[in-house]
Amino acid sequence: MKKIKKIEHSQEWHTQRSKGLGGSDAGAVCGMNKYKSPYALWCEKTGRVSCEIQDNERMRLGRDLEDYIAGRFTEVTGLKTKKTNYSYQSDKYPFMLANIDRWVTGAKDVNGNHKRIGLEIKTMSDFAAKNYGIEEGFIPDSYYAQCSHYMAVTEADGWYIAILVLGKYFDVFYIERDDDEIESLIDQERYFWAKVENDIQPPIDGSDSTKETLNIQYPTSVESSDIELLRSEEVEAYRDLCEKSKELETAKKEYENMFKSDMQDAEKAHCGCLQITWKTGKSNRFDQSRFKKEHPDMYKEYMKESETRTFRTKFLNQEENT
Structure with a gap:
């Protein structure tokens, strides 16, 4: 040592x-x-x-x-x-x-x-x-x-x-x-x-x-660049997960809607180990569109540019892919 x-x-x-x-x-x-x-x-x-x-x-x-x-x-x-x-x-x-x-x-x-x-x-x-x-x-x-x-x-x-x-x-x-x-x-x-x-x-x-x-x-992308990924098996596995995820999300919402229907205007509910709240909330939001219309110069003065890199996927049909 x-x-x-x-x-x-x-x-x-x-x-x-x-x-x-x-x-x-x-x-x-x-x-x-x-x-x-x-x-x-x-x-x-x-x-x-x-x-x-x-x-x-x-x-x-x-x-x-x-x-x-x-x-x-x-x-x-x-x-x-x-x-x-x-x-x-x-x-x-x-x-x-x-x-x-x-x-x-x-x-x-x-x-x-x-x-x-x-x-x-x-x-x-x-x-x-x-x-x-x-x-x-x-x-x-x-x-x-x-x-x-x-x-x-x-x-x-x-x-x-x-x-x-x-x-x-x-x-x-x-x-x-x-x-x-x-x-x-x-x-x-x-x-x-x-x-x-x-x-x-x-x-x-x-x-x-x-x-x-x-x-x-990799915070920024190169504009108009396009590469081919050699991951066919991974893409198929990803497609299956996306489809299952949609099915699960729909099923989840179905149960949530059942609970809401049972609760009606109640704020809280419980069933076994599950506790549920469905509360009314209030929030104040800044009306950006109105402010921009009524105070365009001030809107430009306080605008701050920022960069984000957004990840999205889309499955093409067979005709689009060929």
């Missing part, structure tokens, strides 16, 4: 991170991160999109609360922690990097032997916790992968996670080292990093992360 002097959030720090896979990347590599797909991560690591995140209030709050959470961890476990001024790099797999929050001091096994253990600190709102699928007594797979990655790099015996959900609860989890799972993670990361080094695109998936990454990469 190689030590690297850590200067967090500096340009050197961002450059170092782009040269390998860190703990927060492990979940994305394995397809466990609902906010970042393997394709999005590959685009970051190959320089197709920026991986630099602008510092914000949420990130500042997380940093400011690290010491507090470390103190709460000590209260709960009786174990002390210490910061490290280093990031770590695997000797065997140099692309594997670890930027850890704390080392746990004084941890011992049943025989009194010292154990090398780290601590990962998480701070989040109740809304974010629900989005991540976090509940008291449960952690997401992506967090497990992150800690396994740290153990792979540092050869630690285990890893703690301390999670503070603001205003709700504080929880501590311990992950014992599992060599079989760590080896499986290393294999997946090694396979992924080979794609980065050889510029081989990973499979495209249907996640919002991949959609957003493609929009960032």
